[in-house]
Amino acid sequence: MEFGLSEEQVLLQDSVNRFLSDQVPLDEVRKIASGEKSDTGIWQGLTEQGIPGLLIPEAQGGVGLGYLDTAIVAECLGHHVTPSPFLSTAVIAPVALLAAGGQEDLLAGIAAGNSRVGIAFGEALGARADAGVSVSDGKINGKSIFVMDGNADHYLIADSNQHLYLVSANADGLERGNLTTIDATRSTCQLIYNDVTAAPISNDANVFIQALDIGRVMQAADTLGAAQCMLDQSVTYAMQRKQFNRVIASFQAVKHMCADMAANIEPCRSFVWYAGFALDDIPDDRRLVSCQVKAHLQDVGKFVSKVATEVHGGMGFTDLVGLHYWFKRIGANRQLLGSPEMLREEAARIQDLAA
Amino acid sequence: MDLSFGKQYEDFRGEVRQFVDSHKDKQPGGYDGAPTPKEWQQTLIEHGYTARTIPKEYGGFGAQPDIIESRIITEEFGRVQMNTGLGGQGISMLTPMLLERGTEAQQQEFIPPTIRGDISWCQGYSEPGSGSDLASLSTKAELDGDEWVINGQKIWTSSAHIADWIFCLVRTEPDAQKHQGISFLLFKMDTPGIEVRPLVDMTMKANFNEVFFTDVRVPKDQIVGKRGEGWLVANSILGFERGSLAPPDAAQARLNALINLMKSETMNGQPLMANTQFRERLMKIQGRIMAMNYNDMRLLSARLNEGQDAKLAGMIVKLQGTELRHELEGLAIDIMGEIGLSFDDNPYVRGDGSWQRHYMYYLGLIIGGGTNKIQRNIISERGLGMPKEPKVEAK
Numbered sequence: 205m206e207f208g209l210s211e212e213q214v215l216l217q218d219s220v221n222r223f224l225s226d227q228v229p230l231d232e233v234r235k236i237a238s239g240e241k242s243d244t245g246i247w248q249g250l251t252e253q254g255i256p257g258l259l260i261p262e263a264q265g266g267v268g269l270g271y272l273d274t275a276i277v278a279e280c281l282g283h284h285v286t287p288s289p290f291l292s293t294a295v296i297a298p299v300a301l302l303a304a305g306g307q308e309d310l311l312a313g314i315a316a317g318n319s320r321v322g323i324a325f326g327e328a329l330g331a332r333a334d335a336g337v338s339v340s341d342g343k344i345n346g347k348s349i350f351v352m353d354g355n356a357d358h359y360l361i362a363d364s365n366q367h368l369y370l371v372s373a374n375a376d377g378l379e380r381g382n383l384t385t386i387d388a389t390r391s392t393c394q395l396i397y398n399d400v401t402a403a404p405i406s407n408d409a410n411v412f413i414q415a416l417d418i419g420r421v422m423q424a425a426d427t428l429g430a431a432q433c434m435l436d437q438s439v440t441y442a443m444q445r446k447q448f449n450r451v452i453a454s455f456q457a458v459k460h461m462c463a464d465m466a467a468n469i470e471p472c473r474s475f476v477w478y479a480g481f482a483l484d485d486i487p488d489d490r491r492l493v494s495c496q497v498k499a500h501l502q503d504v505g506k507f508v509s510k511v512a513t514e515v516h517g518g519m520g521f522t523d524l525v526g527l528h529y530w531f532k533r534i535g536a537n538r539q540l541l542g543s544p545e546m547l548r549e550e551a552a553r554i555q556d557l558a559a
Numbered sequence: 560m561d562l563s564f565g566k567q568y569e570d571f572r573g574e575v576r577q578f579v580d581s582h583k584d585k586q587p588g589g590y591d592g593a594p595t596p597k598e599w600q601q602t603l604i605e606h607g608y609t610a611r612t613i614p615k616e617y618g619g620f621g622a623q624p625d626i627i628e629s630r631i632i633t634e635e636f637g638r639v640q641m642n643t644g645l646g647g648q649g650i651s652m653l654t655p656m657l658l659e660r661g662t663e664a665q666q667q668e669f670i671p672p673t674i675r676g677d678i679s680w681c682q683g684y685s686e687p688g689s690g691s692d693l694a695s696l697s698t699k700a701e702l703d704g705d706e707w708v709i710n711g712q713k714i715w716t717s718s719a720h721i722a723d724w725i726f727c728l729v730r731t732e733p734d735a736q737k738h739q740g741i742s743f744l745l746f747k748m749d750t751p752g753i754e755v756r757p758l759v760d761m762t763m764k765a766n767f768n769e770v771f772f773t774d775v776r777v778p779k780d781q782i783v784g785k786r787g788e789g790w791l792v793a794n795s796i797l798g799f800e801r802g803s804l805a806p807p808d809a810a811q812a813r814l815n816a817l818i819n820l821m822k823s824e825t826m827n828g829q830p831l832m833a834n835t836q837f838r839e840r841l842m843k844i845q846g847r848i849m850a851m852n853y854n855d856m857r858l859l860s861a862r863l864n865e866g867q868d869a870k871l872a873g874m875i876v877k878l879q880g881t882e883l884r885h886e887l888e889g890l891a892i893d894i895m896g897e898i899g900l901s902f903d904d905n906p907y908v909r910g911d912g913s914w915q916r917h918y919m920y921y922l923g924l925i926i927g928g929g930t931n932k933i934q935r936n937i938i939s940e941r942g943l944g945m946p947k948e949p950k951v952e953a954k
Contacts, residue, residue: 205561205562205563205564205565205627205859205860205863206560206561206860206863206864207560207562207853207856207857207859207860208560208857208860208861208864208867209560210560272560439943439944439945442945443945443946450949451946453945453946454945454946454947454948454949455948456936456948458945459935459936459939459940459943459945460932460935460936460939462939462943462945463878463934463935463936463938463939463942463943464935466871466875466938466939466942466943467875467878467879467935467938468879470854470871470872470875471850471851471853471854471872471875471879472850473857473872474850474853474854474856474857474872475849475850475853475854477560477853477857478853478856481560481562484560485560493849496842496845496846496849497846497849499842499843499846500846500847500849500850503843503846544843545839548838548839548842548843548846549835549838549839549842551842551845551846552838552841552842557818557821557832557838557841558832558835558838559833
């Protein structure tokens with residue numbers, strides 16, 4: 205019995221963390237968040253590490269690793285608030301395309317870092333602000349909002365039946381507009397469709413749900429990394445900042461805030477590991493664990509992002525320290541792909557506890 | 560990642576399961592021919608399901624320590640809520656400590672009757688003036704010829720009113736630094752000069768006692784370890800206690816009971832499970848329990864596999880586990896509304912009153928066994944490397 209990361213997984217974690225520490229320091233994140241630079245350079249770098257093709261089999265140009273491996277990478281990206289289309293292009297799109305079959309060229313393109321696939325799932329989960337899509341005779345009409353990745357070349361779109369369609373970003377009749385959100389580390393857009401030609405990908409809602417579940421686990425892992433980094437920064441700051449002739453880390457009030465963060469984060473690490481492992485090896489657990497791990501991580505993430513900011517005092521509130529990038533990353537993860545209340549209701553339904 | 564225990568252990572699980580299934584109707588209980596608790600204890604020892612790793616010469620089963628075997632026994636007994644034999648602090652705490660620190664004579668004298676249930680123990684640690692700062696304890700023992708003479712008071716002493724013996728921390732070296740001035744004594748509870756007063760707590764039961772010592776005379780050799788080593792001896796046992804206060808599998812069993820309650824209990828003819836707010840809170844607790852279960856798997860794994868670091872994961876169990884249970888029991892009360900207020904002989908009481916009783920009892924555990932505020936100090940200092948508060952000089 206061994207519940208933990210293998211040597212290979214620790215190596216993977218170390219190498220991704222090293223790359224991100226070197227190549228994506230906070231200054232770089234700021235440049236991308238402010239629009240001064242695009243995230244393509246980072247994605248190119250991550251492609252050299254094999255990241256876009258993690259879940260794509262070797263025969264199709266990828267690396268063919270497992271879900272726990274992928275969760276480890278997601279955690280690293282969250283830790284460094286890395287601007288990248290990882291969740292959409294490296295996770296949700298390949299999972300859906302592989303489950304549906306076909307689209308070999310696109311999968312190879314993703315693995316090679318040449319294609320980015322944005323994800324427009326929001327309307328299949330709960331359409332807001334009169335958005336929604338309809339498809340007939342191979343033409344798509346309507347609107348998707350809060351679509352992941354404003355810089356993609358393809359979009360995977362779910363309709364209200366949870367059927368999936370693929371459109372090209374430069375298709376005739378497609379109007380793309382960026383949407384500013386609190387989280388500037390990852391771009392978000394809306395898509396307006398006027399008789400846009402759509403390739404049918406899947407008529408099986410299970411394909412959608414599988415991609416969604418796996419996306420949720422990876423999002424939870426991203427939040428775990430971000431929350432851990434906020435705790436690390438809090439402890440470091442508290443050990444340096446002096447008031448009343450003492451480092452503030454020696455005040456019980458500050459220590460207890462940090463202890464509460466650690467006490468909440470530590471079981472999350474095991475939860476994320478288990479969730480990644482369940483995706484690989486325990487298919488019966490997939491649905492419940494995916495809903496619960498994201499719901500729980502978002503609660504812990506929200507708590508940590510508030511308390512870590514408090515530990516930093518006034519500086520935590522400023523742009524100078526930049527802690528808000530983590531705060532906002534966690535905030536965005538909380539709402540996308542299902543808020544905690546939605547996920548818990550889904551968890552109850554999965555267990556036949558809700559009508 | 561590998562969550563299986565392997566074939567050898569699955570065979571062992573089969574044996575345990577066979578025992579459990581064939582003895583389900585042979586446990587102690589209120590029926591004709593039921594074994595007494597001591598007889599049942601003997602049956603369990605013979606099969607190696609309690610006192611498993613206690614050497615045969617001390618009346619145990621004599622198996623090598625094996626974490627997975629112990630885990631399997633716990634799981635299989637827990638599956639059918641099987642009686643796990645005698646408990647108490649003599650078996651769970653004193654016996655492992657004597658095996659570590661006791662003399663051969665002490666091991667022979669005390670371990671066999673303790674695990675048989677012939678003598679029961681209470682633990683004399685906390686004092687009215689020494690709670691979180693336990694090492695400041697002031698009950699003193701002075702040597703007079705061949706006897707210790709003990710004066711002082713203990714509090715929070717579970718089972719003192721029924722225990723035959725006490726293992727007790729006393730100050731024997733008043734001039735030494737506080738941690739080095741303590742010794743660990745064993746003595747009989749019917750020794751003249753001991754008075755036990757029940758301490759009724761908020762559950763309106765006397766779960767604890769106060770114990771007063773006035774010139775209690777105890778033979779000199781009834782000391783474990785040397786003079787002044789009592790703190791070392793006690794500390795290894797306290798570490799043991801903290802982890803066992805809030806096991807996640809017990810939380811899982813209570814969650815299942817809560818789910819059943821929400822299905823069977825109704826408001827306006829509708830099951831409480833149909834209420835979205837109640838359901839939301841239930842699912843939220845379930846998520847927290849799942850996190851603690853996987854944390855527990857990680858801890859088990861770290862004990863089995865060298866080099867896995869789970870130090871912080873272990874430190875947070877008492878804090879998180881007790882808070883979680885308090886909240887879980889409180890949720891059951893909330894969903895029942897005024898029915899949840901029922902206590903004792905109230906005909907509307909549910910689950911034998913366990914929801915209210917546990918709700919209060921777990922508040923006690925949030926305070927006891929090293930308060931959760933002290934746990935936060937430990938986590939921040941030993942887990943996160945933050946400094947201690949500057950000490951205030953004693954006057």
